[in-house]
Amino acid sequence: MQVTMTVNGASFTSDVESRTLLVxxxxxxxxxxxTHVGCDTSSCGACTIVVNGEAVKSCTLLxxxxxxxxxxxxxxxxxxxxxxxxQEGFREKHGxxxxxxxxxxxxxxxxxxxxxxxxxxxxxxxALEGNFCRCTGYDNIVKAVQWAAQNS
Amino acid sequence: xxxxxxxxxRASSVDEALALMQQHGEDAKVLxxxxxxxxxxxxxxxxxxxxxxxxxxxxxxxxxxxxDHIAIGALTTHWQLESSDLVQQKASALSQAAGAIxxxxxxxxxxxxxxxxxxxxxxxxxxxxxALNATLVIRGSGGERTVAASGFFTGLWETAVQDGELLTxxxxxxxxxxxxxxxxxxxxxxxxxxxxxxxxxMTTSGGTCSDVRVGFSGVGESAFRDSGVENAMxxxxxxxxxxxxxxxxxxxxxxxxxxxxVSEEYRRAMAKVFAKRALLQVGR
Ligand SMILES: Cc1cc2nc3c(=O)[nH]c(=O)nc-3n(C[C@H](O)[C@H](O)[C@H](O)COP(=O)(O)OP(=O)(O)OC[C@H]3O[C@@H](n4cnc5c(N)ncnc54)[C@H](O)[C@@H]3O)c2cc1C
Ligand code: FES
Ligand code: FES
Numbered sequence: 001m002q003v004t005m006t007v008n009g010a011s012f013t014s015d016v017e018s019r020t021l022l023v024x025x026x027x028x029x030x031x032x033x034x035t036h037v038g039c040d041t042s043s044c045g046a047c048t049i050v051v052n053g054e055a056v057k058s059c060t061l062l063x064x065x066x067x068x069x070x071x072x073x074x075x076x077x078x079x080x081x082x083x084x085x086x087q088e089g090f091r092e093k094h095g096x097x098x099x100x101x102x103x104x105x106x107x108x109x110x111x112x113x114x115x116x117x118x119x120x121x122x123x124x125x126x127a128l129e130g131n132f133c134r135c136t137g138y139d140n141i142v143k144a145v146q147w148a149a150q151n152s
Numbered sequence: 153x154x155x156x157x158x159x160x161x162r163a164s165s166v167d168e169a170l171a172l173m174q175q176h177g178e179d180a181k182v183l184x185x186x187x188x189x190x191x192x193x194x195x196x197x198x199x200x201x202x203x204x205x206x207x208x209x210x211x212x213x214x215x216x217x218x219x220d221h222i223a224i225g226a227l228t229t230h231w232q233l234e235s236s237d238l239v240q241q242k243a244s245a246l247s248q249a250a251g252a253i254x255x256x257x258x259x260x261x262x263x264x265x266x267x268x269x270x271x272x273x274x275x276x277x278x279x280x281x282x283a284l285n286a287t288l289v290i291r292g293s294g295g296e297r298t299v300a301a302s303g304f305f306t307g308l309w310e311t312a313v314q315d316g317e318l319l320t321x322x323x324x325x326x327x328x329x330x331x332x333x334x335x336x337x338x339x340x341x342x343x344x345x346x347x348x349x350x351x352x353x354m355t356t357s358g359g360t361c362s363d364v365r366v367g368f369s370g371v372g373e374s375a376f377r378d379s380g381v382e383n384a385m386x387x388x389x390x391x392x393x394x395x396x397x398x399x400x401x402x403x404x405x406x407x408x409x410x411x412x413x414v415s416e417e418y419r420r421a422m423a424k425v426f427a428k429r430a431l432l433q434v435g436r
Contacts (some may be wrong), residue, residue, distance in 0.1 A: 001162055018160035018203070027374075040153050042191050043342075045257060054231070054260040060190050061261070064160050064181070064206060102328025111256060129344070 003008035003067045008076030009031065016063050023047045023058035026073060034074040034103050036133070044116070045131030048104035049073045057112035057130070078091070084117030085152035086110055097135035105131050109145045118149055154402045155193035156178040159202045166320060170293050172204045173316050180204050182318065184227060184266035185209045187258055212265070213241060214319060222265055224322040226265025234259060243324045245333035245351040249369075252337045252342055268304070271311045271374065274345040278305055278375030280335050281322070283351035286341075288312070289321035296320075296395060305374040314406030329353040329363060336430045337369075340413060345426060346370035347414050350402075350426040359388050359436055371423050380404045381427050390435030399428030408410050 004013040007030060014029055026049070038046030047059040050072040052080055077084035080083050086106050089095065096102045104109045105128065112127035119127065123144045125138070133141060161176075163169035173180060181200035183189055185206055192198040194280050206212065212227040222242055224233070233239050235249035240247045253259055253267075253276050267277050268288070281288075288302040290313055299312045305314060313319050324330060333353035337346045349369030355362045366381045380401035388394040402423040409415035 017157065017159055018195075019155045021154065024154075029301055040194070042187070042258070045255070055257050056261050057257045060187060062155075062160075062186065062190065064162075065186060065205060067162075108256060111260075127256055132255045 001064050003063050005063075005066050005069045005071055008073060009070045014063075018064050020063045021059055022049075022051075022061040022063045022066055023055065025063035026071075028056060029146040030084075032073050032075050036103055038100065040106075043130075043132070044104070045108060045128075046101055046104040048107040049132065050107055050110060051112070055108050069073070072107075072110075074106060080142055084110075086113070086148040089146075089148035089151065090141075093140050093144040093147050095136065095141045101131060101133040103108065105133065109148065112121055112145065113149055114150065117152075119145070122144075153192040155190070156196055158193075158200055160205065161202065162205045163209060163381040166206075166211060166291060166318060167204050169204055169207045169209065169318060170291065170316070173318075174293055176202045176204070178315065182206055182269075184269075185229065185294055186266075187254075187262040188210060188266060188270045188272065194251050208320070210419070217242075218323075219326070219382070221323045221325050224264060224324065225400075226269075227263045228265075228318050230254075230259035230262050230264070230267075231256070233264060235415050241331065242326045243284055243330045243333065245280040245283055245335040245353060246324060246424040248278070249276045249334040249337075249349065249351065252335065252339070252346075252349070253277055256353060256403030264322060267313060268322070269319050271305060271309050272345070273308055273373055274340075274370045275375075276335070276337065276346055276349050276369050278350050279367035280333075280351040282375055282377045283333060283335075283353045283365045284324050284330050284367075285327075285353070285365060286325075288319060289315050293321045298323075300345040302377065303375075308373040316376075327355075329365060332356070334433045336426050336433070337403075338426055340428065347421055348422045348426050350423065350430045352417040352427070352430040352434050353430070354385075356390060356435060361387065361431075366402075366427060366430075368402070368423060368427075371419060372406055373409065376406065378402055378406075378427070381431075385431055385435075390431065392432070395428045395431040395435060398431055399424045402427040404417070406407050
């Protein structure tokens with residue numbers, strides 16, 4: 001099936017098998033490997049990207065469901081070599097160790113700040129319920145999102 | 153994990169979807185948000201030969217105030233329900249159930265129609281739909297029919313939606329009880345599906361419960377109204393003691409699910425506790 005989607009501002013038209021998952025399409029066909037696959041069972045949030053303004057788990061969507069969609073992945077956040085404030089926050093506050101969960105964490109945080117520019121501690125934790133981190137213990141992730149909220 | 157191969161069809165209207173469903177019959181499954189179906193297909197628990205994607209049908213989207221009821225299109229997402237002022241005010245139990253589902257990403261994609269049609273015994277909405285006394289609109293090639301929530305959940309994974317039919321709309325009456333309703337959930341910590349979900353809609357007058365509807369999710373093979381709790385609460389002054397007595401009637405005379413993480417006994421006990429808490433929350 002033919003699918004056309006705009007990813008990080010560029011339009012891509014590809015022929016995909018209908019069973020292709022969106023994350024596979026991004027990673028294997030479009031070479032955007034910043035989006036990670038952790039659990040592959042809709043639980044961990046490592047594959048989180050933004051589709052039409054909403055954070056979603058790209059391991060749980062078919063590429064064909066996103067025909068015509070506007071997609072942002074972690075690769076699309078920085079502009080003109082300047083990190084996005086959320087990326088800057090994760091660096092500044094040590095919001096990552098191994099970094100595996102980070103792209104998904106950042107995209108989910110993007111969604112939070114879009115809807116709630118000044119979240120409380122509890123609101124940040126609630127908004128990141130669908131994202132697992134096996135390294136940081138979450139505290140520095142919360143601080144990173146707070147930093148981003150204060151500096152964007 | 154990749155689903156087994158299937159043919160994909162995209163419907164742009166309900167009529168087109170119904171025609172495709174008729175053409176492909178039992179080989180086809182409808183795809184809405186895909187947040188129950190795609191995981192099942194990845195695990196090859198579901199291997200439909202054909203998928204009919206209804207996700208782009210604009211006529212099935214949105215929340216409307218129709219005076220005596222709120223009309224909710226089947227494709228309305230959990231997030232849209234959670235964040236709707238109208239639903240928060242007129243059917244709080246529904247917005248609370250929506251906001252308690254999974255996580256942000258799941259709520260952005262999953263739809264109320266998909267969740268109700270799927271009828272997972274552990275789904276959140278069904279208990280709320282029962283307590284809110286909703287009406288469900290179903291369309292097939294023969295036309296449209298409506299089913300009361302009380303007749304919708306017919307068994308484990310089973311609903312009144314027949315092969316070849318689509319759930320198109322959910323109607324929530326805008327009555328005083330629904331404006332004074334809540335949904336309380338005791339989630340499994342890992343999956344976040346409810347061990348117990350309890351929805352209560354109540355009218356009170358001078359501190360006395362004049363009428364009440366109580367619905368449970370996650371407790372039995374399918375969601376149910378609990379008339380034992382309702383009868384014990386109706387006509388009583390709402391207090392810690394009366395709510396406890398009424399809550400204690402929960403699940404009496406019913407079979408209750410047990411699974412690897414929660415025994416039948418524990419789930420029953422928690423149903424009583426959550427019924428009491430929900431009664432007190434809307435009764436005060
Ligand atoms: C990680 C995760 C956590 C979750 N946690 C919860 C939770 O805590 N509580 C909860 O209640 N749910 C939970 N869910 C399920 C979620 O709510 C799903 O969105 C929902 O069950 C299905 O809705 P959907 O739109 O995604 O439907 P789909 O997956 O597209 O479809 C589900 C089924 O319904 C049928 N169908 C869909 N729409 C219609 C229609 N309009 N008419 C007739 N048939 C239709 C499909 O053919 C399919 O059989 C979770 C899901 C995930 C992935
Ligand atoms: S890889 Fe998608 S949620 Fe874990
Ligand atoms: S930084 Fe290693 S999983 Fe989060």
